[in-house]
Amino acid sequence: MINGIGKILTGNSLNNITSNTNSQVMLETTLKAIGRPGFILIDNEINEDTKRYAAAKEFLYQATCLLVYAALVVPVFKRGAFKLAQKVFDKSEIGSFKSLKQYAHYLKLCDTTPNNRIQTLGKEIKGTSIVDADGKVRRKLVKDEYDAVMLKELQKTDEKDPPNTFHKLKGAIEFGNIVGSVFGLAIFAPQISHAFIHPALRMLGLEKSEEISEQKSLDKNA
Known part of the structure; x- marks a missing residue:
């Protein structure tokens, strides 16, 4: 069993996952989507209604981040970086x-x-x-x-x-991946989540329209 674990830890598959930004972000966001709501739900210091609301909101936000990342980074930024590298570098350098x-x-x-x-x-x-x-x-x-x-x-x-x-091509794609991660998770995901999460919570019966109005009023007064 120890030998089996050793092979997994030193194998190419695990090395590829840990050395690739795309895999790291996808794995981390997936774990957050599972772990954070789970942590909230097992917190006995919070009442049941608050736990359900907070856990659902956290799950929806992390799921939104995951969807934005999957839909934006690979189709747009990684492919864009690949095409840019083809224009910048010679074929002898990038294949x-x-x-x-x-x-x-x-x-x-x-x-x-x-x-x-x-x-x-x-x-x-x-x-x-x-x-x-x-x-x-x-x-x-x-x-x-x-x-x-x-x-x-x-x-x-x-x-x-x-x-x-062809490390120059690999580096260019990885750079596009990193840039896409920043834009996707720090800029686009929060904006999209604001438009998506509250309607979803209302659909699940965890939030009422008047609660949203009160929250907006408090935000303005603050």
Whole structure:
């Protein structure tokens, strides 16, 4: 059991999660959405109505943050950073990747052991494209997706000479991720939550319209 835990702690999957801003934010926000309402609900110093209201409000806010992050960071900021890097850097520095998804798949293969990488690569090269009824290809082969340089990198077997991860492209995407996290969680999420949370609480029967009016009046007087 100890050996199993050790493998998990030192494995590539856990390393990828902890070293990636996207994974960190998603994990942290998910834990907050579960942990904070749970902490409020087990607090015996608060009456039941207040506990339900506070826990529901906290859960809705954290869920809003999670949705905003998922909808904003990857589609807008990470892809935007990828496209910007293509314009700023030469192909020799960032590779000839056609999309963020393609680069993510490349990195995933780079992070595996040489044997597993070669096996996976072999299956994808030897496989056949799956075509839908409407004629669209659902899955392209690696040999169709990558040029000779990319395949040469992926086919490296010496652990002392790992495949090139194109750190400039990786850094640009990570920077876009960080910027998106700041804008998404510090600016957009609070604004959206104000418009969403109170109607949701009223729908759940945890808040009345007159309570909102009283709160707004208190805020103005303050």
